[in-house]
Amino acid sequence: MTLTLYNTLSGALEEFAPLEAGRVRLYTCGPTVWNYAHVGNFRGNLFYDLLKRHLRVSGYQVTHVMNITDIDDRILHEAAHARQTIREYSATYERAFFEDLETLRFMPADIYPRATEHIGDIIELVGGLLADGHAYEVDGDVYFRVDSFPAYGALSKLDRAGLRAGARVATDKYEKESASDFALWKRAGEGDDLLGAAWPSPWGAGRPGWHIECSAMAMRYLGQTLDVHCGGVDLKFPHHENEIAQSEAFTGLPFARFWLHNEMLADLSGEKMSKSTGNIATLRDLLAAGHDPVAIRYFLVAGAHYRSPLRFDDDALHSAAEQVRRLRELHARLQETPREVADEGLRGEAESARARYRASLDNDLNLPQGMGHVFDVVRTANAALDRGRVGEGSQLALLRLLDEADAHLDVLRADDEGLEPRLQAMIDARERARAQRDFATADRLRESLREHGVLLEDSKSGVRWRRS
Numbered sequence: 001m002t003l004t005l006y007n008t009l010s011g012a013l014e015e016f017a018p019l020e021a022g023r024v025r026l027y028t029c030g031p032t033v034w035n036y037a038h039v040g041n042f043r044g045n046l047f048y049d050l051l052k053r054h055l056r057v058s059g060y061q062v063t064h065v066m067n068i069t070d071i072d073d074r075i076l077h078e079a080a081h082a083r084q085t086i087r088e089y090s091a092t093y094e095r096a097f098f099e100d101l102e103t104l105r106f107m108p109a110d111i112y113p114r115a116t117e118h119i120g121d122i123i124e125l126v127g128g129l130l131a132d133g134h135a136y137e138v139d140g141d142v143y144f145r146v147d148s149f150p151a152y153g154a155l156s157k158l159d160r161a162g163l164r165a166g167a168r169v170a171t172d173k174y175e176k177e178s179a180s181d182f183a184l185w186k187r188a189g190e191g192d193d194l195l196g197a198a199w200p201s202p203w204g205a206g207r208p209g210w211h212i213e214c215s216a217m218a219m220r221y222l223g224q225t226l227d228v229h230c231g232g233v234d235l236k237f238p239h240h241e242n243e244i245a246q247s248e249a250f251t252g253l254p255f256a257r258f259w260l261h262n263e264m265l266a267d268l269s270g271e272k273m274s275k276s277t278g279n280i281a282t283l284r285d286l287l288a289a290g291h292d293p294v295a296i297r298y299f300l301v302a303g304a305h306y307r308s309p310l311r312f313d314d315d316a317l318h319s320a321a322e323q324v325r326r327l328r329e330l331h332a333r334l335q336e337t338p339r340e341v342a343d344e345g346l347r348g349e350a351e352s353a354r355a356r357y358r359a360s361l362d363n364d365l366n367l368p369q370g371m372g373h374v375f376d377v378v379r380t381a382n383a384a385l386d387r388g389r390v391g392e393g394s395q396l397a398l399l400r401l402l403d404e405a406d407a408h409l410d411v412l413r414a415d416d417e418g419l420e421p422r423l424q425a426m427i428d429a430r431e432r433a434r435a436q437r438d439f440a441t442a443d444r445l446r447e448s449l450r451e452h453g454v455l456l457e458d459s460k461s462g463v464r465w466r467r468s
């Protein structure tokens, strides 16, 4: 069995093998922690999760690095408004991001480097690029000289003349040699130091640009050539193109061998969901509305192939919840089945479904197709169980099939003890309603928590819950 992945760089499906036998170096672009992540962001994260789980199923050890961008213009702006340092401001959203990942059963990365803790690495990179003529300084700002890197545009397949014309509009305020040149280092503005957002450098006090962070942190932990670099298609240009230019201009080596890009989550009108278009729901919104996090996980990871757009709506979430319910139900039934029955008719079918499931995953992580094979058997298995005709061999083969799928899905296990995230989200929503003196909403949430078996007690130290 060979694993085939679609490599954006070559524009083709390619057989995957890491540089070092048995070990995959994986870098995935992480969040900018300036606000709560919207559910569309988690589609990307769960694509990383799927890839990583399948690499592990395929026998690889994976070293996964995902950066935390804790300095950028939005963070700076919001922190100034909130009269906080950028660290104080971003800490809330960083914590929320990790909580959300845990809620969605994301398999944690090995390293989550923060940009602000790698300023030295960034300065070293920028210094090297300046020394080699790949960058230039203008009044405390440092820019990458795109003309010095002839391969620019190879990933996004955009022609350079077009890039230059398209990039001109938004960038006139900088004194750059060429409109497509991009910032590696930005001169500090007045008061940035008070926000903890200015670092000394050979070019004066300032902060790193966004693109250079990823190059610095990826190479710091994974070496100069990565096996796989992932991100959303919206990052292909300019972010990933810029990462390649900076890194390869610095090292003279290929930066990443495989580039994998996931499509976006779209709303009903087909628009990309994002904060800038306003059509957003955070994971917390969905949990407060009573959606099961495991169903949300299933929807995001198996609702569509990662390279196809995924439409977000209530029906799709409900159908995901129903599929999870059917998988769990069959799993529970199989564990109860008495083993004396001798009928092994389903064994071959379950084993061939498992082979087809595996082949789908090996074919560029086609999980939706794989689940089609699984559900074909779920139907037959339930019918056979109804008739009491599942022998031990069939039973084990069916359980193996479910386990194989669950290695990617991770939906069969029950929630750990403690409050389920959606119930916690309802408590949080009630607290917010009370703070806004919206007592009708607060009472409604209290009542619906009671129906879920959770009783609330308000005390001076805050709200406490217990099970009824």
Ligand SMILES: [Zn+2]
Residues within 6 Å of the ligand: 028, 029, 030, 214, 239
């Ligand atoms: Zn990045």
